[in-house]
Amino acid sequence: EVQLVExxxxxIQPGGSLRLSCAASGFTFSSFYxxxxxxxxxxxxxxxxxxxxxxSSINYADSVKGxxxxxxxxxxxxxxxxxxxxxxxxxAIYYCARAPRYSGNxxxxxxxxxxxxxxxx
Amino acid sequence: xxxxxxxxxxxxxxxxxxxxxxxxxxxxxxxxxNWYQQRPGRAxxxxxxxxxTLHSGVPSRFIGGGSGTEFTLxxxxxxxxxxxxxxxxxxxxxxxTFGQGTKVEIK
Numbered sequence: 001e002v003q004l005v006e007x008x009x010x011x012i013q014p015g016g017s018l019r020l021s022c023a024a025s026g027f028t029f030s031s032f033y034x035x036x037x038x039x040x041x042x043x044x045x046x047x048x049x050x051x052x053x054x055x056s057s058i059n060y061a062d063s064v065k066g067x068x069x070x071x072x073x074x075x076x077x078x079x080x081x082x083x084x085x086x087x088x089x090x091x092a093i094y095y096c097a098r099a100p101r102y103s104g105n106x107x108x109x110x111x112x113x114x115x116x117x118x119x120x121x
Numbered sequence: 122x123x124x125x126x127x128x129x130x131x132x133x134x135x136x137x138x139x140x141x142x143x144x145x146x147x148x149x150x151x152x153x154x155n156w157y158q159q160r161p162g163r164a165x166x167x168x169x170x171x172x173x174t175l176h177s178g179v180p181s182r183f184i185g186g187g188s189g190t191e192f193t194l195x196x197x198x199x200x201x202x203x204x205x206x207x208x209x210x211x212x213x214x215x216x217x218t219f220g221q222g223t224k225v226e227i228k
Contacts, residue, residue: 045157047218059215059216061216095164095165102174104151104153105155105170105212106153106217107155108210109167109170109176111164111165
């Protein structure tokens with residue numbers, strides 16, 4: 001059974017840093033692109049970042065570029081999101097998701113339960 | 122960025138009804154379009170990918186279609202567990218973007 005379990009969220013002051021982790025199990029982690037998607041309270045979904053199987057290809061949303069860093073450790077079946085210079089508008093539930101590809105199209109087939117990050121003084 | 126616009130933003134329907142949600146892209150995205158269902162307090166779940174391919178375990182009453190700039194998600198006979206919010210999602214170009222969501226409520 002595919003499982004993704006996020007951890008590391010919490011309350012943090014503006015300007016602070018936080019590191020989210022996503023532990024994967026039930027599939028060959030090193031064979032899949034992985035993604036972070038966030039959802040502000042009561043709002044829609046926003047793609048944050050994704051990373052290729054080897055980590056050699058990485059992309060970010062403009063809203064987090066230069067502040068967030070995605071990484072992965074295939075030996076530990078884990079995905080990470082290092083978040084620096086946090087702002088009020090980064091407050092959201094952060095989901096990790098697996099991103100397979102079919103006919104050139106990526107899609108998010110399994111999601112974690114989410115980790116709440118609250119940025120507030 | 123490609124803008125994804127869903128309509129309606131919300132709808133009320135009864136169990137057994139057929140409902141259709143539309144998702145329009147601001148430019149041609151081929152068939153690089155996915156649909157997700159999100160129940161309150163839960164993570165999104167994949168329903169359909171690449172416009173019309175049903176994800177494993179998803180009931181056949183969910184039907185996706187379209188290409189280019191216009192896509193639809195239909196539920197042929199609404200069930201109690203289908204009352205939720207639905208999002209479309211394009212991966213044709215970066216940044217990947219989502220529609221704003223369509224909330225399906227019980228009439």
